[in-house]
Amino acid sequence: MKSEIIVYTISDSLGGTSRKLLSAVSVQYPDLDFNNSYRFPFVNKEDELLGILKDALNDKAIVISTLVNAELAETARNFSQRTGLQYLDLLNPFFDLIRARTGKKPIEEPGIVHRLDKEYFNKIAAIEFAVKYDDGKNPHGFLESDVVLLGVSRTSKTPLSMYLANKGYKVSNLPLIPEVPLPQLLAQVDKKKIIGLTCHPDNLSRIRTSRLDSLGLNHASKYTDLEKIYGELEYAKQVFAQYDAYVIDVTDKSIEETSYLVEDYLKNLE
Numbered sequence: 001m002k003s004e005i006i007v008y009t010i011s012d013s014l015g016g017t018s019r020k021l022l023s024a025v026s027v028q029y030p031d032l033d034f035n036n037s038y039r040f041p042f043v044n045k046e047d048e049l050l051g052i053l054k055d056a057l058n059d060k061a062i063v064i065s066t067l068v069n070a071e072l073a074e075t076a077r078n079f080s081q082r083t084g085l086q087y088l089d090l091l092n093p094f095f096d097l098i099r100a101r102t103g104k105k106p107i108e109e110p111g112i113v114h115r116l117d118k119e120y121f122n123k124i125a126a127i128e129f130a131v132k133y134d135d136g137k138n139p140h141g142f143l144e145s146d147v148v149l150l151g152v153s154r155t156s157k158t159p160l161s162m163y164l165a166n167k168g169y170k171v172s173n174l175p176l177i178p179e180v181p182l183p184q185l186l187a188q189v190d191k192k193k194i195i196g197l198t199c200h201p202d203n204l205s206r207i208r209t210s211r212l213d214s215l216g217l218n219h220a221s222k223y224t225d226l227e228k229i230y231g232e233l234e235y236a237k238q239v240f241a242q243y244d245a246y247v248i249d250v251t252d253k254s255i256e257e258t259s260y261l262v263e264d265y266l267k268n269l270e
Contacts, residue, residue: 006036009037009063012067012072122168139174143185148172155199164259191243195246198249204233246265
Protein backbone atom coordinates (compact mmCIF):
# COMPACT_ATOMS: atom_id res chain seq x y z
CA MET A 1 0.00 0.00 0.00
CA LYS A 2 1.34 3.42 -0.96
CA SER A 3 2.16 6.01 1.66
CA GLU A 4 0.08 9.15 1.32
CA ILE A 5 1.54 12.61 0.74
CA ILE A 6 -0.85 15.56 0.88
CA VAL A 7 0.18 18.68 -1.03
CA TYR A 8 -1.61 22.03 -1.10
CA THR A 9 -0.86 24.31 -4.05
CA ILE A 10 -1.73 27.97 -3.46
CA SER A 11 -1.73 30.75 -6.04
CA ASP A 12 -3.23 34.18 -6.61
CA SER A 13 -3.74 33.06 -10.23
CA LEU A 14 -4.40 29.66 -11.80
CA GLY A 15 -1.63 27.82 -9.99
CA GLY A 16 -0.44 26.02 -13.10
CA THR A 17 3.25 26.42 -12.24
CA SER A 18 3.00 24.66 -8.89
CA ARG A 19 0.81 21.91 -10.39
CA LYS A 20 3.44 21.24 -13.05
CA LEU A 21 6.08 20.97 -10.35
CA LEU A 22 3.88 18.57 -8.38
CA SER A 23 3.34 16.42 -11.48
CA ALA A 24 7.06 16.34 -12.23
CA VAL A 25 7.94 15.39 -8.66
CA SER A 26 5.17 12.83 -8.08
CA VAL A 27 6.26 10.62 -11.00
CA GLN A 28 9.66 10.28 -9.30
CA TYR A 29 7.96 8.62 -6.32
CA PRO A 30 5.86 5.75 -7.70
CA ASP A 31 5.55 4.26 -4.21
CA LEU A 32 3.88 7.40 -2.82
CA ASP A 33 0.24 8.45 -3.22
CA PHE A 34 -0.23 12.13 -4.16
CA ASN A 35 -3.91 11.77 -5.11
CA ASN A 36 -5.28 13.54 -2.05
CA SER A 37 -3.67 16.87 -2.93
CA TYR A 38 -5.57 20.13 -3.13
CA ARG A 39 -5.41 23.15 -5.43
CA PHE A 40 -6.29 26.67 -4.25
CA PRO A 41 -6.25 29.18 -7.13
CA PHE A 42 -7.10 32.92 -7.03
CA VAL A 43 -6.26 33.37 -3.36
CA ASN A 44 -6.06 37.15 -2.87
CA LYS A 45 -7.22 37.81 0.71
CA GLU A 46 -5.19 37.31 3.87
CA ASP A 47 -7.98 35.70 5.89
CA GLU A 48 -8.65 33.22 3.05
CA LEU A 49 -4.94 32.39 2.88
CA LEU A 50 -4.64 31.88 6.63
CA GLY A 51 -7.64 29.55 6.60
CA ILE A 52 -6.02 27.39 3.91
CA LEU A 53 -2.68 27.34 5.75
CA LYS A 54 -4.38 26.23 9.00
CA ASP A 55 -6.11 23.41 7.13
CA ALA A 56 -2.78 22.40 5.59
CA LEU A 57 -1.20 22.31 9.04
CA ASN A 58 -4.00 20.08 10.33
CA ASP A 59 -3.58 17.78 7.30
CA LYS A 60 0.20 17.72 7.79
CA ALA A 61 0.41 18.81 4.15
CA ILE A 62 3.29 20.22 2.17
CA VAL A 63 2.39 23.64 0.75
CA ILE A 64 3.64 24.88 -2.62
CA SER A 65 3.05 28.57 -3.26
CA THR A 66 3.23 30.77 -6.35
CA LEU A 67 1.84 33.90 -4.68
CA VAL A 68 3.20 36.98 -6.46
CA ASN A 69 1.65 39.42 -3.98
CA ALA A 70 4.47 40.26 -1.57
CA GLU A 71 2.19 40.79 1.46
CA LEU A 72 0.41 37.48 0.99
CA ALA A 73 3.71 35.68 0.42
CA GLU A 74 5.11 37.20 3.63
CA THR A 75 1.99 36.17 5.55
CA ALA A 76 2.40 32.58 4.35
CA ARG A 77 6.12 32.60 5.11
CA ASN A 78 5.60 33.96 8.64
CA PHE A 79 2.85 31.42 9.32
CA SER A 80 5.05 28.51 8.22
CA GLN A 81 8.01 29.72 10.31
CA ARG A 82 5.79 30.15 13.37
CA THR A 83 3.96 26.81 13.08
CA GLY A 84 6.50 24.53 11.41
CA LEU A 85 4.32 24.09 8.32
CA GLN A 86 6.31 22.62 5.43
CA TYR A 87 6.14 25.48 2.93
CA LEU A 88 7.82 25.98 -0.45
CA ASP A 89 7.67 29.42 -2.11
CA LEU A 90 8.54 29.00 -5.79
CA LEU A 91 8.65 32.67 -6.77
CA ASN A 92 9.65 35.09 -4.02
CA PRO A 93 13.16 33.75 -3.29
CA PHE A 94 13.90 34.27 -6.99
CA PHE A 95 12.36 37.75 -6.82
CA ASP A 96 14.69 38.50 -3.91
CA LEU A 97 17.75 37.44 -5.91
CA ILE A 98 16.76 39.67 -8.81
CA ARG A 99 16.03 42.57 -6.44
CA ALA A 100 19.47 42.14 -4.85
CA ARG A 101 21.15 42.14 -8.27
CA THR A 102 19.16 44.92 -9.98
CA GLY A 103 17.27 46.79 -7.28
CA LYS A 104 14.06 46.22 -9.25
CA LYS A 105 10.83 44.86 -7.80
CA PRO A 106 8.36 42.55 -9.61
CA ILE A 107 5.14 44.14 -10.84
CA GLU A 108 3.21 41.63 -8.68
CA GLU A 109 0.50 41.04 -11.26
CA PRO A 110 -1.03 37.55 -10.91
CA GLY A 111 -1.74 35.50 -14.02
CA ILE A 112 0.15 37.71 -16.43
CA VAL A 113 1.73 34.66 -18.03
CA HIS A 114 -1.75 33.39 -18.92
CA ARG A 115 -3.08 36.68 -20.26
CA LEU A 116 -5.35 36.18 -23.25
CA ASP A 117 -3.35 38.37 -25.60
CA LYS A 118 -2.98 38.47 -29.36
CA GLU A 119 -0.27 35.83 -29.34
CA TYR A 120 -2.53 33.43 -27.45
CA PHE A 121 -5.41 33.84 -29.89
CA ASN A 122 -3.05 33.47 -32.86
CA LYS A 123 -1.85 30.18 -31.39
CA ILE A 124 -5.40 28.90 -30.91
CA ALA A 125 -6.27 29.90 -34.48
CA ALA A 126 -3.16 28.11 -35.76
CA ILE A 127 -4.09 24.91 -33.89
CA GLU A 128 -7.62 25.02 -35.30
CA PHE A 129 -6.13 25.58 -38.76
CA ALA A 130 -3.82 22.56 -38.40
CA VAL A 131 -6.74 20.34 -37.37
CA LYS A 132 -8.95 21.59 -40.21
CA TYR A 133 -6.33 21.11 -42.90
CA ASP A 134 -4.67 17.95 -41.59
CA ASP A 135 -3.99 15.04 -43.93
CA GLY A 136 -5.05 16.90 -47.10
CA LYS A 137 -8.68 17.19 -45.93
CA ASN A 138 -9.18 20.48 -47.74
CA PRO A 139 -6.58 21.56 -50.33
CA HIS A 140 -7.80 25.17 -50.14
CA GLY A 141 -5.89 25.41 -46.87
CA PHE A 142 -2.62 25.19 -48.78
CA LEU A 143 -3.07 28.74 -50.06
CA GLU A 144 -3.45 30.17 -46.54
CA SER A 145 -0.65 28.15 -44.96
CA ASP A 146 2.66 29.37 -43.61
CA VAL A 147 3.95 25.85 -44.21
CA VAL A 148 2.73 22.94 -46.33
CA LEU A 149 4.18 19.59 -45.26
CA LEU A 150 4.43 16.77 -47.80
CA GLY A 151 5.42 13.19 -47.06
CA VAL A 152 4.44 9.55 -47.24
CA SER A 153 2.53 7.92 -44.39
CA ARG A 154 4.21 7.96 -40.92
CA THR A 155 6.74 10.71 -41.60
CA SER A 156 5.35 12.71 -38.65
CA LYS A 157 3.33 15.20 -40.70
CA THR A 158 0.45 15.53 -38.24
CA PRO A 159 2.43 15.74 -34.96
CA LEU A 160 4.83 18.21 -36.59
CA SER A 161 1.87 20.27 -37.82
CA MET A 162 0.45 20.45 -34.31
CA TYR A 163 3.82 21.25 -32.75
CA LEU A 164 4.38 24.12 -35.18
CA ALA A 165 0.80 25.29 -34.66
CA ASN A 166 1.55 25.63 -30.96
CA LYS A 167 4.24 28.08 -32.02
CA GLY A 168 1.72 30.07 -34.05
CA TYR A 169 2.40 28.73 -37.55
CA LYS A 170 -0.52 27.89 -39.84
CA VAL A 171 0.36 24.45 -41.17
CA SER A 172 -1.38 22.10 -43.56
CA ASN A 173 -0.10 18.72 -44.69
CA LEU A 174 -0.65 16.27 -47.49
CA PRO A 175 0.08 12.53 -47.56
CA LEU A 176 1.87 11.46 -50.73
CA ILE A 177 0.31 8.32 -52.19
CA PRO A 178 1.50 7.22 -55.66
CA GLU A 179 -1.97 6.04 -56.64
CA VAL A 180 -3.65 9.34 -55.67
CA PRO A 181 -3.28 12.41 -57.92
CA LEU A 182 -1.91 15.56 -56.31
CA PRO A 183 -4.39 18.41 -55.75
CA GLN A 184 -4.14 21.01 -58.51
CA LEU A 185 -4.10 23.80 -55.90
CA LEU A 186 -0.66 22.66 -54.78
CA ALA A 187 0.78 24.26 -57.91
CA GLN A 188 -0.44 27.67 -56.71
CA VAL A 189 1.44 27.50 -53.39
CA ASP A 190 4.61 29.54 -52.96
CA LYS A 191 7.30 26.89 -53.33
CA LYS A 192 9.24 28.38 -50.42
CA LYS A 193 6.44 27.25 -48.13
CA ILE A 194 6.56 23.61 -49.22
CA ILE A 195 8.57 21.25 -47.03
CA GLY A 196 9.09 17.59 -47.81
CA LEU A 197 9.55 15.00 -45.07
CA THR A 198 11.41 11.80 -45.81
CA CYS A 199 12.67 8.87 -43.77
CA HIS A 200 15.00 5.88 -44.15
CA PRO A 201 12.98 2.91 -45.52
CA ASP A 202 13.95 0.51 -42.71
CA ASN A 203 12.95 3.02 -40.05
CA LEU A 204 9.70 3.74 -41.85
CA SER A 205 8.89 0.02 -42.00
CA ARG A 206 9.50 -0.33 -38.25
CA ILE A 207 7.35 2.72 -37.48
CA ARG A 208 4.51 1.38 -39.62
CA THR A 209 4.78 -2.06 -38.05
CA SER A 210 4.58 -0.49 -34.61
CA ARG A 211 1.52 1.47 -35.76
CA LEU A 212 -0.23 -1.74 -36.89
CA ASP A 213 0.65 -3.35 -33.55
CA SER A 214 -0.95 -0.47 -31.66
CA LEU A 215 -4.11 -0.93 -33.72
CA GLY A 216 -4.09 -4.70 -33.29
CA LEU A 217 -3.84 -5.25 -37.05
CA ASN A 218 -2.14 -7.97 -39.09
CA HIS A 219 1.38 -7.29 -40.40
CA ALA A 220 0.65 -9.08 -43.68
CA SER A 221 0.18 -5.79 -45.47
CA LYS A 222 1.84 -3.81 -48.24
CA TYR A 223 1.85 -0.95 -45.77
CA THR A 224 5.01 -2.32 -44.13
CA ASP A 225 6.50 -3.96 -47.23
CA LEU A 226 10.00 -2.59 -47.85
CA GLU A 227 9.72 -2.78 -51.61
CA LYS A 228 6.51 -0.76 -51.57
CA ILE A 229 8.05 1.75 -49.12
CA TYR A 230 11.03 2.25 -51.45
CA GLY A 231 8.56 2.96 -54.25
CA GLU A 232 6.63 5.46 -52.13
CA LEU A 233 9.79 7.28 -51.11
CA GLU A 234 11.00 7.45 -54.72
CA TYR A 235 7.64 8.93 -55.72
CA ALA A 236 7.91 11.45 -52.84
CA LYS A 237 11.39 12.39 -54.03
CA GLN A 238 10.00 13.16 -57.48
CA VAL A 239 7.22 15.30 -55.99
CA PHE A 240 9.71 17.21 -53.84
CA ALA A 241 11.79 17.95 -56.95
CA GLN A 242 8.69 18.95 -58.93
CA TYR A 243 7.69 21.56 -56.33
CA ASP A 244 11.25 22.51 -55.36
CA ALA A 245 10.46 21.57 -51.75
CA TYR A 246 12.87 22.00 -48.89
CA VAL A 247 13.49 18.41 -47.76
CA ILE A 248 14.09 17.23 -44.19
CA ASP A 249 15.09 13.67 -43.32
CA VAL A 250 13.16 12.88 -40.13
CA THR A 251 14.93 9.55 -39.51
CA ASP A 252 15.65 9.27 -35.76
CA LYS A 253 14.71 12.92 -35.24
CA SER A 254 12.32 14.06 -32.53
CA ILE A 255 9.43 16.36 -33.40
CA GLU A 256 11.30 19.14 -31.56
CA GLU A 257 14.41 18.65 -33.71
CA THR A 258 12.42 18.67 -36.95
CA SER A 259 10.47 21.72 -35.82
CA TYR A 260 13.73 23.55 -35.16
CA LEU A 261 14.91 22.79 -38.70
CA VAL A 262 11.62 24.03 -40.16
CA GLU A 263 11.73 27.25 -38.14
CA ASP A 264 15.37 27.83 -38.99
CA TYR A 265 14.57 27.41 -42.69
CA LEU A 266 11.62 29.82 -42.47
CA LYS A 267 13.67 32.45 -40.61
CA ASN A 268 16.36 32.31 -43.30
CA LEU A 269 13.69 33.16 -45.87
CA GLU A 270 12.85 36.44 -44.15
